[in-house]
Amino acid sequence: MVNEFPQVVTIAGTDSGGGAGVMADLKTMQARHVFGTAVVVAVTAQNTLGVQDFMALPTKLIDEQFTSLVTDLNIRACKTGMLADASHVHCVVENLKRVDFGPLTVDPVMIAKGGAALLAADAIQTVRDELVPLATVITPNLPEAAALTGLTIEDDQAMMAAGHALQELGAKNVIIKGGHEADPQTANDFVLLADGSSFWLSAPRVDTVRTHGTGDTLSACITAELAKGAAMATAIQTGKAYVAAAIQQTIQVGHGHGPLNHWVTPSAEVTRYDN
Numbered sequence: 154m155v156n157e158f159p160q161v162v163t164i165a166g167t168d169s170g171g172g173a174g175v176m177a178d179l180k181t182m183q184a185r186h187v188f189g190t191a192v193v194v195a196v197t198a199q200n201t202l203g204v205q206d207f208m209a210l211p212t213k214l215i216d217e218q219f220t221s222l223v224t225d226l227n228i229r230a231c232k233t234g235m236l237a238d239a240s241h242v243h244c245v246v247e248n249l250k251r252v253d254f255g256p257l258t259v260d261p262v263m264i265a266k267g268g269a270a271l272l273a274a275d276a277i278q279t280v281r282d283e284l285v286p287l288a289t290v291i292t293p294n295l296p297e298a299a300a301l302t303g304l305t306i307e308d309d310q311a312m313m314a315a316g317h318a319l320q321e322l323g324a325k326n327v328i329i330k331g332g333h334e335a336d337p338q339t340a341n342d343f344v345l346l347a348d349g350s351s352f353w354l355s356a357p358r359v360d361t362v363r364t365h366g367t368g369d370t371l372s373a374c375i376t377a378e379l380a381k382g383a384a385m386a387t388a389i390q391t392g393k394a395y396v397a398a399a400i401q402q403t404i405q406v407g408h409g410h411g412p413l414n415h416w417v418t419p420s421a422e423v424t425r426y427d428n
């Protein structure tokens with residue numbers, strides 16, 4: 154068992170356009186040399202222009218996907234993405250409690266880049282009460298962090314406060330992603346670790362609309378690195394370097410918010426500032 158190839162799972166929604174959700178996660182996992190599997194929670198009809206439709210799967214089928222994995226594979230790390238509504242968040246939480254899939258990365262997906270709601274508004278409370286306490290690491294963007302904490306987040310101090318508030322809600326480690334920040338020069342993420350230490354990760358901001366699936370790619374990379382045994386801070390730094398490179402070395406696909414280039418190797422352009 155010790156020498157088994159590292160296996161990971163994404164518990165999320167699909168993206169028919171291939172740039173976000175389960176598809177971005179599996180591409181990232183492949184690129185990071187772990188074996189990617191998926192529990193599909195919802196199916197979206199989606200492309201780089203937006204989400205045209207989606208449907209969540211029956212919760213019984215989600216239970217069965219968890220059972221299929223736990224009775225055969227040796228999942229070492231897992232992540233969640235689009236969970237659709239409160240009943241599906243609850244279903245995933247109950248399954249995560251009955252299996253041991255290792256460290257859990259929670260990407261609390263709420264609104265797609267094109268504006269479509271991927272989580273019902275009344276499910277935010279279920280995420281906060283039931284899923285956040287299970288998170289080994291949680292990776293909200295600014296609107297998601299604001300929705301979960303009730304804070305208005307407009308500057309670095311508020312990002313740090315949101316990080317601490319999420320730790321108080323039960324998440325062990327927190328990354329507040331700054332992709333939605335106003336800073337035209339850099340994309341800055343605040344990292345708060347379980348031991349209370351914190352730092353910022355900064356990468357040059359790329360002036361592009363080709364940012365579909367950035368959050369999925371970051372969280373999937375962190376999940377892959379944790380499965381390979383990386384320490385949390387190292388996994389997060391690798392994730393940031395990977396997503397930064399995948400945004401910089403763009404590929405031309407679609408006519409809207411284009412996907413990332415998942416073939417890249419992490420670049421060294423990320424700067425760490427310790428608090």
Ligand SMILES: Nc1ncnc2c1ncn2[C@@H]1O[C@H](COP(=O)(O)OP(=O)(O)OP(=O)(O)O)[C@@H](O)[C@H]1O
Binds near residue numbers: 360
């Ligand atoms: N234009 C950009 N240039 C460089 N880095 C970026 C840019 N946009 C986002 N990032 C980085 O990408 C990562 C994801 O952040 P972001 O805030 O975009 O997440 P997100 O909104 O959850 O993404 P998505 O919903 O597209 O999956 C972070 O590390 C962020 O700093």
Ligand SMILES: Cc1ncc(COP(=O)(O)O)c(N)n1
Binds near residue numbers: 173367
């Ligand atoms: C199934 C699914 N999961 C996550 C996202 C978020 O990605 P983005 O904000 O880039 O649209 C998405 N669009 N679709």
